[in-house]
Amino acid sequence: MRVLLVSPRLAIQKGDFLGSGVPYWPIELAVLATRLRDLGRDVSVIDLFGAGTRTFTESGDHYLQGRPIEAYAGSEAVRDAGVVVIYAISYMSHAEVLGLVRWFRSEHPRVPVLVMENAQAVTAYSLPRVADAFFDAGAHGLAIGDVWPVWESIERALLDPDEEGPANLCLASQRGGDPSLWSRPRDDHRRHPIPAWDLFPLEGYWALPYAHGPKQRKYLPVLTSRGCPYPCDFCVVPETNDRRWRGDDPEHVAGMLIELRDRFGVFDFHIEDLNPTVRSERWSAICEELIRRDAGVRFYFVSGTKAETVKLDQVGLLARGGCRFLSISPESGSKSVMKAIGKPFDYTHGLELVRACREHGIRTQACFLVGHPAETGEDRAASEAYLRSMVRAGLDEAAIFIVAPFAGSRLYADEKIELRGGLGALPTFTPKGRDDFGVVDAARKRLIRAFFIEKLKKGADLWMQGLRGVLGRPQTKMENLPLRVVFVMSRVAGLRARRTLGRAARFPGSARDGVAA
Ligand code: SF4
Numbered sequence: 001m002r003v004l005l006v007s008p009r010l011a012i013q014k015g016d017f018l019g020s021g022v023p024y025w026p027i028e029l030a031v032l033a034t035r036l037r038d039l040g041r042d043v044s045v046i047d048l049f050g051a052g053t054r055t056f057t058e059s060g061d062h063y064l065q066g067r068p069i070e071a072y073a074g075s076e077a078v079r080d081a082g083v084v085v086i087y088a089i090s091y092m093s094h095a096e097v098l099g100l101v102r103w104f105r106s107e108h109p110r111v112p113v114l115v116m117e118n119a120q121a122v123t124a125y126s127l128p129r130v131a132d133a134f135f136d137a138g139a140h141g142l143a144i145g146d147v148w149p150v151w152e153s154i155e156r157a158l159l160d161p162d163e164e165g166p167a168n169l170c171l172a173s174q175r176g177g178d179p180s181l182w183s184r185p186r187d188d189h190r191r192h193p194i195p196a197w198d199l200f201p202l203e204g205y206w207a208l209p210y211a212h213g214p215k216q217r218k219y220l221p222v223l224t225s226r227g228c229p230y231p232c233d234f235c236v237v238p239e240t241n242d243r244r245w246r247g248d249d250p251e252h253v254a255g256m257l258i259e260l261r262d263r264f265g266v267f268d269f270h271i272e273d274l275n276p277t278v279r280s281e282r283w284s285a286i287c288e289e290l291i292r293r294d295a296g297v298r299f300y301f302v303s304g305t306k307a308e309t310v311k312l313d314q315v316g317l318l319a320r321g322g323c324r325f326l327s328i329s330p331e332s333g334s335k336s337v338m339k340a341i342g343k344p345f346d347y348t349h350g351l352e353l354v355r356a357c358r359e360h361g362i363r364t365q366a367c368f369l370v371g372h373p374a375e376t377g378e379d380r381a382a383s384e385a386y387l388r389s390m391v392r393a394g395l396d397e398a399a400i401f402i403v404a405p406f407a408g409s410r411l412y413a414d415e416k417i418e419l420r421g422g423l424g425a426l427p428t429f430t431p432k433g434r435d436d437f438g439v440v441d442a443a444r445k446r447l448i449r450a451f452f453i454e455k456l457k458k459g460a461d462l463w464m465q466g467l468r469g470v471l472g473r474p475q476t477k478m479e480n481l482p483l484r485v486v487f488v489m490s491r492v493a494g495l496r497a498r499r500t501l502g503r504a505a506r507f508p509g510s511a512r513d514g515v516a517a
Contacts, residue, residue, distance in 0.1 A: 002042035004081035005029050005199075008100060009048045009066030011059075011092040011426060017485060018444075019402065019430025020062070020092055022212050023049065023205065025221045027272060028120055028147070029087045030195030035148040037196060044077035050201040053208050056491045062426050063492065064096060069103050078104075083158060084113045085143075091125035091236075091406050091427050098137045105138035112140040112158040119145050119184070119240040120226055120274060122303070126239045126408025128182045131170060141171045145184025145240065146226070148193060184242060187226065191252045194259060195222075202264070209483035213270040213302035214325055214363070214474040220260050221270040221302075224253045224286070228275040230306065231342040232331075234372065236408035237274055245278045250285035257290065257297050269299045276301055277309040284314055287321025298322045302477070304329030304367040306343075307350045315353070319360035325476065326357055327365040327399075332372070332379060333386030340374035347386060351393045358394035363476050366390050368447060371403040371440035373416045380443050384450045391454035396465070397478040398451045400444045404431035 007029055012021035026047065036043045052067030072078050086100050097115065104113045115134050118124035127134065127142045134142055141158055150166040157165030165171055167183045197220060205211070206218050213219070225248060227241035248256075257269055277283055290297065299322050307328040310318075318326075330345050332338055338345050350366070357364045368383055387398055404427050405412040405419060419433035426433075434440065455462040469479035 001082040002044060002080050003036050004044045004046065004077055004084045005033055006069075006084060006086045006100060006104075007045075007047045007049060007089060008087065008093045008096045009052075009057075009064040009068070011090070011096060012063045012065055012488065013092075013426050013428050013430060013432070014061055014063065016428060016430045016432075017481065017488070018400070019404075020426070020428035021065075021484075021488065022123075023053070023208060023210070024089060024121060024123065024212055024272075025050075025205065026087050026089055026118075026200070027195055027221055027223050028118060029085075029089075029116070030197055030200060031193050031223075032085070032116070032148045032151065033196035033199050034193035035151055038193070039152065042080075043196070043199060044081065045199040046072055046077055047200050047204075050204040053204045054491060056495050058495060059095075060426075061432070062092075063495075065491075069100055073107065078107065081108065081111055083155065084108070084111055086113065086115050086139075087118060088115055088124065088127060089118050090121065090123045092123065094125065094130065094133075094427075098133060101134060101137040101139045113138065114141045114143055114154070114158060115139050116147050117142070117144040117240065119237075120223055120272070122235055122237055122274065123406075124236060124240070125406055126236055128170070129407040129412070131175065135172050135175045139172060141165070141169055144168045144170070144182060146187035149187050149189065150185060184240070186244070188246055190247070190249045192223070192226075192248055194256050197260070197264060209472055209487050210480035211270065212272070212477070213300040214476055215472075215480050215483075216268040218264070218266045219268040219270055220264060220266045221272045222256065222260070223273055224248050224256075224271060225273045225276055225278065225282075229278060230275070231410075233341055233410040234369065234403045234406075236406045236412075238410070239408040241274075245275060247279055247282050250282055250289055253286045254289035254293060254295065257299070258293060258295050261295065261297055267297050269297060270302045271299055272303055273301075273305075274303060275305055275309075276303075277305045280309050280311050280314055283310075283321075284317055287317050287323075290321045295322070298324050300325035301327055303327060304365070307353050308346050310353055312349075312352055312356050315356040315360050315362065319362055323362050325363045325365070326353075327367060327477075328353065329367040330386060330390075331367065331369050332375070333368075333382035333384070334375070334379035337372055337375050337379045340372065350386075351389060354390055354393040354395050363396045364394070365397045365399060365477060366395055367399045367401065369401045369403050370443040370447065371417075371434070371436070373403075373411070380446070384447055387447060388450055388454045391451060391458065396461075397476045398447070399477070400447045401429040402431055402434070402437075402440050402444055404429060404434070 007026040049066035227245045469482040
């Protein structure tokens with residue numbers, strides 16, 4: 001039987017380079033592809049984003065980046081599919097994922113369509129929270145949590161309505177009930193399948209002049225652990241992972257990097273784990289193994305890890321093992337906001353870690369958020385003061401997010417923040433649908449300004465970062481930005497030009513006179 005795996009287009013909010021548009025890869029879909037092959041299934045992949053990174057389509061308040069699914073109508077992959085799996089990679093692409101479900105149901109009414117949760121991203125969402133929307137669109141089933149270990153029973157339940165499915169599958173026939181009671185089975189595997197990247201359009205990702213981490217010509221994202229033990233109230237991960245953290249064996253991780261290096265000629269790896277360093281000794285063992293095997297690879301912790309779990313006396317070993325970038329998440333400079341979030345932060349350790357990384361040539365990023373419902377003006381001032389002290393300690397970059405209600409987070413369940421437009425509003429980390437968006441956006445801009453002012457005081461550092469960014473040799477994420485802005489703006493300009501030419505052809509005179517048709 002042929003299983004068709006589909007990854008959606010990327011949604012980019014118009015005029016927003018801070019809260020949407022980051023090209024995440026469908027890692028867990030590629031892991032499932034490996035499992036399917038091991039089980040002897042035929043696997044096809046349609047990665048709409050990767051196959052069309054230069055194609056932009058306008059859709060209300062955002063653009064969709066990638067090839068539209070209609071381009072595959074009548075293709076062998078669609079025609080021969082026995083089961084279709086659509087990957088709900090990001091909450092920002094929710095409307096696109098729903099559209100894909102509808103398209104497959106009308107194109108291929110008899111083929112089961114399964115929507116698969118992305119449990120390993122803070123930008124994703126908990127499918128039970130939006131189950132009705134998927135079933136109304138025609139999905140046969142929703143698979144939540146870890147899918148690859150239980151694929152065979154999912155497949156049996158999809159193809160045979162009398163078959164009982166595993167706990168992490170909800171079928172259309174069982175819809176209803178309390179979605180918060182659906183369970184995600186434990187996946188305690190210490191050796192996850194190595195993603196089948198050969199099935200994906202890697203060149204499309206590599207041709208982009210930007211990435212989630214500092215962009216190298218060729219790179220691959222990897223997961224070395226799953227889940228996170230912390231309970232942050234703005235985050236979907238406590239629900240999608242039941243606060244369980246599972247790390248792969250160090251030898252397996254080192255072996256995976258070396259195998260990917262040899263298969264794809266890639267030496268740079270973006271570690272996309274939610275919280276890679278939860279057991280700090282695991283990364284020491286991974287580095288020792290990489291050094292012992294003379295791997296010659298570089299790796300970048302590109303998602304904010306918990307700073308306290310990286311020990312100061314471990315930083316030198318991380319650097320020797322190949323670490324070049326570390327993102328940490330202070331979130332807020334205010335202890336009372338951190339208490340409301342549910343995650344403590346050791347501010348002294350944060351500064352010492354930044355200093356230690358600078359000494360060992362590891363670039364650092366600190367992630368802050370603004371707009372938490374518990375945040376006051378004093379708390380924002382505390383964040384600014386702490387950010388300034390981090391820059392003085394040697395911080396390379398800051399990422400400032402605005403809190404948004406992602407489906408599955410506690411803030412979403414408590415309805416503490418509403419977005420105008422409800423489910424129709426694009427949920428991003430620049431949530432323009434918030435009633436107080438003007439206030440929280442101004443707070444973000446103040447933090448960004450404080451960061452740059454403090455950086456300028458430090459001399460040539462910032463200028464060198466700008467130069468590397470313009471030359472396309474980034475060592476931090478922020479250095480991706482110049483080429484990313486040029487790329488996106490040029491695609492948007494092309495879109496507008498085509499639209500204007502289209503109008504001119506249909507209504508001669510309107511384009512020349514600048515009159516909207
Ligand atoms: S530390 Fe908090 S924000 Fe980060 S993944 Fe865990 S729960 Fe989410």
